[in-house]
Each structure stands twice: as structure tokens, then as C-alpha cells.
Amino acid sequence: MRAPGGVYIVAVREKRAGVDPASATSVSLLQVTAPATSRTLFExxxxxxxxxxxxxxLVTNVSGAQVVELGNALESDLSPEVRARINGVDDAKATAVIETPNGLSALIVCARQSAGGGLPSRQEIENRLFDQEMAMLSQRYLRNLRRDSTIITR
Incomplete structure (x- = not known):
């Protein structure tokens, strides 16, 4: 409730949890695979x-190596195995090489970006408030126009 001295909270309808920093971090990944026969060169x-x-x-020397761009994803959307592999790896660096049934595999962390916890910027807030005010003014104008108008049906 608004009061002359400020705002009073009468009831709490909803409580939100804080944002986990890992869930607000976007990561760009590449995956490189190679046959198990070229382990030393690949590593x-x-x-x-x-x-x-x-x-x-770098992988042109490794026969059968393939580079796949995995794109951007939130760290919270990644599987626990992938999250564990990229945890502690610096940007623009590769993870340790692991052996999979399909051969050797490594992930490269291209970049990490903090999503900012989903908070809108100052400009976005100003735009939203301006749009709300314009919508309210247009509704008021149309309401007054309907009230003052005379409709003649023939």
C-alpha cells in the first residue's frame, strides 16, 4: 500500500529464489573428435x-579429425558430464582429451558470457514504462471518445 511516508507491505504473495551464477552463464563450445589411432598427435x-x-x-595434421560447432548454451542446460568437463577450463582452451566409443574427443570453450541474471537494462525499463503509459493514454482517449460520441443507427 502506498502511504505518504512510503510503501507498506501488507502481504507477500510470492518469493523468488536468487539466480545461480552458473545458470546465468552462457558458454560457446566446439567439439573436436579424432580416431583413437592418432592419440599422441591429437593430444x-x-x-x-x-x-x-x-x-x-591445428587439426588439419590429424587424420580423420572433425570439428563441430556446438553453439551457445546456458551452463545450466548442459549435461552434468559436459559441465564437469568444462568446469575450470579457461576461455579459448581445450578440455582434457577423453576416449569415447567413437574415438577421441575434446571440447573447446570459445567464450563465456554472464547473462546478467535476466535483469533488463535501464533503457529496456524506460521503454516498457513509456509503452505502458502510451497504452493507458490511448485507452483513456478511446473511452472518452466512445462516451462522448453519438451513434445513429438507420
């Missing part, structure tokens, strides 16, 4: 990775 090349743009050039 050496993955240690040399210093950015997502250099990966394709």
Missing part, C-alpha cells in the same frame, strides 16, 4: 589450442 594439438579460430588449422 599435442589440443594443448596448443589458443582460440576457436585456430582449431581447424
Amino acid at each position: 599435442r594439438q589440443m594443448r596448443r589450442v589458443d582460440g576457436c579460430d585456430t582449431v581447424q588449422r
Whole structure:
């Protein structure tokens, strides 16, 4: 309730939990796979990775290697296994090479971005308030126009 001295809270209808920093972090990933027969060369090349743009050039020496762009995803949307693999890996670096049934695999963390907890910017808030005010004014204008108008039916 609004009062001359401020605002009084009479009842709490909903409580929101805080945002987990991991759930608000977006990560861009690449996956590199190679046959198990080229393990030493593949591991050496993955240690040399210093950015997502250099990966394709580095794996050209590894026969059968493939680079797949996984795109951007929230860390909270990733599987626990992938989250554990990229945890502690710096941006533009590769994870440790693991052996899978399909051969060798490594993930490269291209970039991490904090999503800001979903808070709108100052400009977005101003735009939203302006739009609400314009909608209210237009509704008031139409209501007054309907009230003052005379409808003649023939």
C-alpha cells in the first residue's frame, strides 16, 4: 500500500529464489573428435589450442579429425558430464582429451558470457514504462471518445 511516508507491505504473495551464477552463464563450445589411432598427435594439438579460430588449422595434421560447432548454451542446460568437463577450463582452451566409443574427443570453450541474471537494462525499463503509459493514454482517449460520441443507427 502506498502511504505518504512510503510503501507498506501488507502481504507477500510470492518469493523468488536468487539466480545461480552458473545458470546465468552462457558458454560457446566446439567439439573436436579424432580416431583413437592418432592419440599422441591429437593430444599435442589440443594443448596448443589458443582460440576457436585456430582449431581447424591445428587439426588439419590429424587424420580423420572433425570439428563441430556446438553453439551457445546456458551452463545450466548442459549435461552434468559436459559441465564437469568444462568446469575450470579457461576461455579459448581445450578440455582434457577423453576416449569415447567413437574415438577421441575434446571440447573447446570459445567464450563465456554472464547473462546478467535476466535483469533488463535501464533503457529496456524506460521503454516498457513509456509503452505502458502510451497504452493507458490511448485507452483513456478511446473511452472518452466512445462516451462522448453519438451513434445513429438507420
